[in-house]
Amino acid sequence: MTSHIHCQNCSMATLCLPYQLSPEQTEKLDTVIQRHRPLQKRNILINSGEPLKFLYAVRSGSLKSYTLDSQGSEQIIDFHLPGDLIGFDGLIDGQHRSYTQALETTMLCEIPIQSLDQLSAELPGLRKQLLRVMSGELHASKTLLGTLNHHTAQQRLANFLVTLSSRFQQRGLSSREFRLSMTRADIGNYLGLSVETISRILTQLQNDGVVAVQNKLVAITEPERLRALAS
Amino acid sequence: MTSHIHCQNCSMATLCLPYQLSPEQTEKLDTVIQRHRPLQKRNILINSGEPLKFLYAVRSGSLKSYTLDSQGSEQIIDFHLPGDLIGFDGLIDGQHRSYTQALETTMLCEIPIQSLDQLSAELPGLRKQLLRVMSGELHASKTLLGTLNHHTAQQRLANFLVTLSSRFQQRGLSSREFRLSMTRADIGNYLGLSVETISRILTQLQNDGVVAVQNKLVAITEPERLRALAS
DNA sequence: ACCAGGACTTGATTTGCGTCAACGACGCGT
């Protein structure tokens, strides 16, 4: 018999809602959380317009969130890694505002909004962490806005790689070498660039000796220079 | 003797924290809120890096928020109108993450973070509204990201005007005619376009009969066509 | 009322990146 998964023994707990909760408080939180069935690559977790009943926490794998514009084409607004929470943008009116789709096989936790609200009344730490996480997302989103608005294609891509790298590091993974679970087209869409430009700049960065790319695998050979390029 | 300003008689209450609070609850909230001295044009309310002690609510006037990049140049990330709340991006670590500067003479309310947290433990409606407001900002920011990434200069500017127009309408002001408190350079910076492009597209929109522009004053003569251009 | 400095407009030129096109390389399903 395999041991069940609980917040108490989850390696992502420090990035997730239990952050700074006591063991007893974490256990309380754990009781309202359901483990979601694994989501296969390309499967959709959330459709835009659906009522918001749960927040989701990523346990493993990765996903992308996107909206559809009037012509029906994707606009990617986020990539989610383990430890990330999904669904905050729907709190405004109880409806999800975007689609969320698995980029690979993905494990999730399901957190009922209503229980979360009730619990946050009695746990100041949970309240604080909720605000922290949303504030962090808000900050990331606004920083990205500034980055995209005022930087060249090379700077945008360098910035994207640096940000990914530091997110992997926060999660206890290598910041030097990682796998891109999204396609080049996804990256381009997210950064407001064409696939061709992403491809060209990756080979250029490789020729400059800043990174080494092999299909989905990226190794950052000179982190300092990459960070300088991200500017 | 002039009547004092309170949340109870503030015309922005429905956009602000008191939304959906009972009169008694609003009064409770009111007791922890201070009215800030008027801020003159170009004065700075918040410096990046400062400890976050208060949230601010705009009573009248307007402000811009921006970060400075490594070369010290401004990256505008937000314009704030009456009813808006300022400071959420600092909740993550108790530090403001951007500068906020008045675009004109501006009146503000000052809300101590700590009192707000305490109060939100006992008022579910306040808790909900806090999350709603942050969620709304998050959504707006991500929508803007999609817009800027995938649209032409004309679409961006049209979108900017439509968004401003609807924000004025929410505030009980005319959606057809309003004053731009920010400069063309500010708009360009915000939208990732040059001043010249903003200027050219404004005259072009005017020649097309969609808007009438006179210095800072904008009249939207054909809202439908403008909305279509925003796509 | 005037002057100075910033804000705005308009035109000429350049350029970074998108688009189009062709091809090569994976990887998944049979």
Place this chain on the structure above:
DNA sequence: ACGCGTCGTTGACGCAAATCAAGTCCTGGT
């Protein structure tokens, strides 16, 4: 193991918007 579809790379070309430049119009301060 093979073939087909998606993904990725590379090159040629065109265009939207940046940059450069010059001039006019506001605005606020004396």
